């Protein structure tokens with residue numbers, strides 16, 4: 001299986017969007033649908049699903065996941081981490097859509113009430129130590145041992161190295177897109193990611209792409 005670093009994944013993402021012309025929102029929708037497939041195929045308690053969303057494209061995936069669940073009639077809460085005013089355009093586009101669906105963002109959520117948490121806070125864009133407030137929140141969430149499905153990577157795990165950036169949200173399952181990430185196979189990331197499921201979302205790899213880690217059988 002081919003493993004990729006965060007930078008390699010970003011190169012593939014950019015190639016698919018900018019050279020091939022696949023709209024970013026199509027990739028986000030497919031990423032969200034892939035996560036719903038995994039939720040549906042597992043034995044998760046779906047009584048109250050809490051989606052935690054960040055301000056980048058990982059968060060945009062999270063908003064789309066919340067919408068798809070809500071449209072299917074699930075009891076879903078969507079909680080943002082960070083100031084939504086500073087979110088990327090893809091998040092704002094998703095927020096405009098959910099408004100029309102009637103899905104209202106939660107201002108504050110009780111983690112204890114959740115039967116399943118979807119972690120869409122940070123993905124491959126993580127590039128620094130997590131803010132202190134988020135580290136505290138993650139440590140508290142780990143403490144109550146809720147079942148977590150991580151979107152692309154568990155928040156706080158460096159997708160390239162598997163190291164923890166201050167704190168990391170322990171996942172039962174990680175649904176990762178296109179290729180498995182090196183950081184989900186080694187160091188803390190190797191066990192904190194839980195079961196890793198790689199899903200095709202229609203990404204195309206540049207023909208001249210070289211990978212830093214050779215493909216493993």
Ligand SMILES: NC(=O)C1=CN([C@@H]2O[C@H](COP(=O)(O)OP(=O)(O)OC[C@H]3O[C@@H](n4cnc5c(N)ncnc54)[C@H](O)[C@@H]3O)[C@@H](O)[C@H]2O)[C@H](O)CC1
Nearest residue numbers: 013027028056057058122123124125126127128129130152
């Ligand atoms: N790879 C793909 O083909 C696809 C990826 N998708 C999803 O998008 C994320 C990656 O999105 P990106 O916007 O690049 O990054 P993040 O959402 O992980 O992070 C957002 C943003 O936050 C800033 N940031 C990074 N680290 C920190 C920090 N420690 N503290 C504060 N702020 C931080 C930085 O500016 C980041 O850009 C990928 O994982 C997938 O889930 C697409 O949806 C589908 C295609």
Ligand SMILES: [K+]
Nearest residue numbers: 119122151153
């Ligand atoms: K995540």
